[in-house]
Amino acid sequence: MTISREVRLVARPEGRPTPDLVEVVETEVECGDDAVVVENLAMSVEPYMQGRMSEHVDYATPYALGQPLTGHAVGRVVASSVADLPEGTVVLHEKGWRELSRLRPDEVQAQVPDGTDPLALLGALGQTGFTAWVGLTLVAGLQGGETVFITSAAGAVGAVAGQIAKAQGCTVIGSCGGPEKGEVLRGLGFDAVIDHRAGPVRASLKEALAAVGRSHLDVTFDNVGGEQLEAAIRHMGDHGRIALCGAISTYDATSPVPGPRNLLLAIWRRLRLEGFIVGDHQAHRPRFDERMTRWLADGTVVDPRTEVADGIEHAFDGFLRMLDGASTGKSYVRLAD
Template structure:
C-alpha cells in the first residue's frame, strides 16, 4: 500500500526551514510479524531539533533521506495478534508518517476509557512522565515547597506545575506572553506567572516571589536554560534542587552559549543541580501511570494540547510552530486524521 512520510533531506543550520524536509510517497510492505497502524496524531517536540543535527547527543541523529520518528497515536487496521486486535488504540514511536508497520513489542495498547487517545502523548505519555520524573526522582519534591517552572505553558511545564500544586506547593511559572501567563494561572493552577519578555527574568522572578510571599525557591524545573537558569540559581534557598530538563533557549544556537555566571551560589547555598533523560527512568513508569491516570480521569490534572497542523503535509510546519512557541499551549500535536 502507499504511505506518505516526512523525510529529513538536509541538516538545519540555526532555525529549521521547510526545505529541510520532504513529504515522500512510498510503498509500505508489512513484515510477517507486523501489524498495520493508521496514525491519528503525532507529537512534535523540541528534542527533535537536536536529532536533526549531526552532533552527538543522548539519542541518535535522524538519518538523511529517511522518515523521522517520534511518538504517535494510531488505530490498528490489520493484525493477526489476538493481544492487539483490529481497532486497538495504540501509542508508538513511528510518527512523521500516515501509516506504520509495527511489531507488537514496538507498540503499547492504551486505555481510552474516560480519556482522549492523545492524553497518552500528553499528561499520561512521555510529556507527563518527564514532568513527574523531574519533580519526584530528580528534585525530590516535598509537600508545600516553592517551585518555579519555566516554559510553564508548554507540554511538560503545564503538567509539572499541576503536579507540584497537587502536593500543596506554591508554584511560579514563566512563559512567553501575557495570555499564556493568564492561562497558566487560570487553567493550570499556578499561584502566579510572568511573561519573560517583560523585563529581566531575575527581576520578574524576584517580583513573583514577593507576590506569593515566599523567601526563595526550593525547586526549579528548568525547561529553558540560559537567563532563566541563572535567575533561578540566584533565587534558590539553601538546599534547593534544580532539575535540568531542557534548554530550549539554546537549541537553535549556532555558537556555544555561556553558562550561568553565578555557580558560586551553588556552593554557598548547598544547591544540587541534576540533568536527566526521562528514558532512563522507565522502571518507574507504572508507578507514574498508577498515580497520573486517576488524576487525569478525575480532571485534577488537565492535559492541555494545541493542534499545530492537520495532515502529514502540515507536520513539519507544525514543528516550526512549536519551536516558535507563540501559538502553542500545552502539548503540541499534529492531527493525522482525515
C-alpha cells in the first residue's frame, strides 16, 4: 500500500472557480487483483472541468462533492496484476488529479507506443485534437479552399483546429487575446489573426476578411460564444456552417446570458449552427488517429502546449491560470518525471 495525494472538490462554484473549492488529501492506494497502479506523469486541465464542478451541468455527470476530480492523464504503471499491462507501460486514462491512480484494465484508454511523446495524447493526438477534427470534419463538413474562423484559436482545441483547416488548403482566421498569442498563431500558419481585446470583434473580423481577400466565412469553429459568435454570424456566407464547441465567454455567469442578437441572419443566409459532444463520435476515432499521427510525423500539425503548474498541490492553481488565459495551446500540469 502506497501513500498518494489527490484533489477533491469540497464546494460548488458560484461564478468563477476559486481555490477554496478544493482540498488536497492524502490517500492510500493498493493495487489488488485485476488492476494496475499508475504514477501519473502529467494531467490535462481544460475549460469543460469548470462546468462539471457545477451541479447544474446536463451534458456530463457533475463532479461529486468530497470525491477527487477526474480528467485525462498519462502515467507509468508502477504495480500490476494484469499480464497485458506490465510495470513500465505508459498509459492514458481519465483518473487525473491524483499522483497515483488505481485502474481496472477497462479504464485504460490507450497504451502510449514506444517513441511517442506521452504529452501528445493529452494534446493533438488525444481528446483535444479529436475534438478539433470532429468539429471541422464531421460537424461542419469542411471542404478544401474554404474560409474558416476559429475563436479562441490560441487555446488547445483552437490551435489544432486551425492547423487541420490549413492542412486542407483553407484560409484561416483566428481570434485570440493579446499580441503574443497572435504571433504564435501566425507561426502555426494562420492567415490572419484578430485580438478580441483590441476592439469590437465585428469590425476586426471584417478587416481580417479584407486582408486575406475573402468576402465571407464558410465555416466557423466556435469555442467562445457571445460577441465572437455574433460577429461570425454577421460575416457568414450563404449556407455557412458553424460548429459550436464551447462558450467560454459565458462560463463565469451567475444568470442566463443572452444569445447572439442577429440570429435572423441565420435564417436569411440559411446557416447551420450545430453543437456537438465529442464523445458521440468515438466510432470515427481510428480514422482521426491515423491522420493525426501522420500530420504530427511530417510536421503538418505541431502540438503547442504550456505547463501551467508543477505538482499536485499546485494543480488547481494551474487550472485557474488556464481559465485566465495564461497559456497557449494545451495546458497541462506536470506531476512526475
